[in-house]
Amino acid sequence: MLNTKSQADRPALLLRGVHKTFADVVAVNGIDLEVTPGECFGLLGPNGAGKTTTIEICEGLTVPDSGEVELLSLNWPNNAGELRQRIGIQLQETQFSEKSTVDETLRLFRSFFRRGLTVDESIRTAQLEEKRVARVGTLSGGQKQRLAMACALVGDPELLFLDEPTTGLDPQARRHLWDLVDRLKKEGRTIILTTHYMDEAERLCDRVAIMDHGRIIALDTPQQLIASVGGEHIVEFAAINRENGDGLIDPALLTAIQGVESHRLTAGVHQVSVRELHTAVPQIFAVLTAHGLNLSEFRTHSATLEDVFVSLTGRNLRDE
Known part of the structure; x- marks a missing residue:
């Protein structure tokens, strides 16, 4: 399983002066950020605040216009192959083959990694044992989100990105995802979570950064931020x-x-x-x-x- 000691003296995620503009829209406007190993860190804010663009820059899906981005002491221009082996990503919406089974989907994703969890371990982690041979098209919204989480975890990542993981889910499905994130935190994984649900951030995150119009306007523990009111x-x-x-x-x-x-x-x-x-x-x-x-x-x-x-x-x- 995961070994976090090698990165204990370095930030798991480091951003310095990151900017990104689309046409005349400034999506990310000079963000500075450090996330420590083993931390569940939340990026919060309304739709359009710049959360998803920021996390996509960190994931290597979007190239910043300027600034420094470092993950696990590596960067995307020089270490893309190594980073893909060491991070896990759950997007806002993941499109799977509807005809494939849960087992087949996880075996495909597991084949992308040199090391990681077994398919059995991934299925147990996501609590999908009863759906192992079910086709993806028959899964509920909450089950599909748990499958997406299992795919993000199958490489046993040191750094995990969860982009709006519970959007559109019913309260029970949200609670199941929260319980899963709690278990991942206890394993010592570093988690970057974006959400616009404030109760979710208060429940899951060790620290949060509130974003608005592409900037971080506040950063602290949920308790300290609430006390600031x-x-x-x-x-x-x-x-x-x-x-x-x-x-x-x-x-x-x-x-x-x-x-x-x-x-x-x-x-x-x-x-x-x-x-x-x-x-x-x-x-x-x-x-x-x-x-x-x-x-x-x-x-x-x-x-x-x-x-x-x-x-x-x-x-x-x-x-x-």
């Missing part, structure tokens, strides 16, 4: 004036409340970051009542990476 909880509400129907309120009245860290107004909904719900919420209610406002919406949630993105960019991930 200022409060542990987000209170969201909309209000309406009992007399004139106006829902406006001076933000200073809200930010003056003890325990309130920040306030923003988006599409008529107030978003307030607070330290403690049980002390802040009653005071928010009191302020609204004192100014003749009735609640038309109200909800709370623990702060997430989505809130980090909002605080950094002023918009939600799904806005794009």
Whole structure:
């Protein structure tokens, strides 16, 4: 199985000043990044942020316009053959032969590598034992994603790229993929994961970089990034004036409340970051009542990476 000690003193992935432009669209705009061996590292952001272009540059599928890219102390111009033997790639969407069986597909992919897992090991890792002789065309979406993961693992890679691995999957299939990634982390593999699901990143990643418009705008552990929002909880509400129907309120009245860290107004909904719900919420209610406002919406949630993105960019991930 995998030996990570040889790379322990070097970054598993290194990017310096990487740029990529398509026509007049700047997809990657000067990225610097280091990923340590054995780390599950997440690239997060909305569609169009530059995540997939960045990961395709790392995978050798796209050539950068400028910058340095190093994987396992090697680079694509000089070491392409060696790198293909040492990395694994799961694309956003993998097209397999629909008539081939799971076993046949994995035997084909295994033939590309000098060393690696056996087909039996790959099938067990992806929990596809019951589908071994099934044709690919009969598999569910989640089973096809697990097959794609098995193909990425069949060469026993030191560095594994997973590009939006759970997009389009139902919740149960997503959980199965999460469990598989957890097992891979425990084996000591370095994993680069792109996703626009913030809960996925919080669950799986040791560190994350949030991308927007081709740049990295924040990089840290999920816990530290969430702490940077200022409060542990987000209170969201909309209000309406009992007399004139106006829902406006001076933000200073809200930010003056003890325990309130920040306030923003988006599409008529107030978003307030607070330290403690049980002390802040009653005071928010009191302020609204004192100014003749009735609640038309109200909800709370623990702060997430989505809130980090909002605080950094002023918009939600799904806005794009």
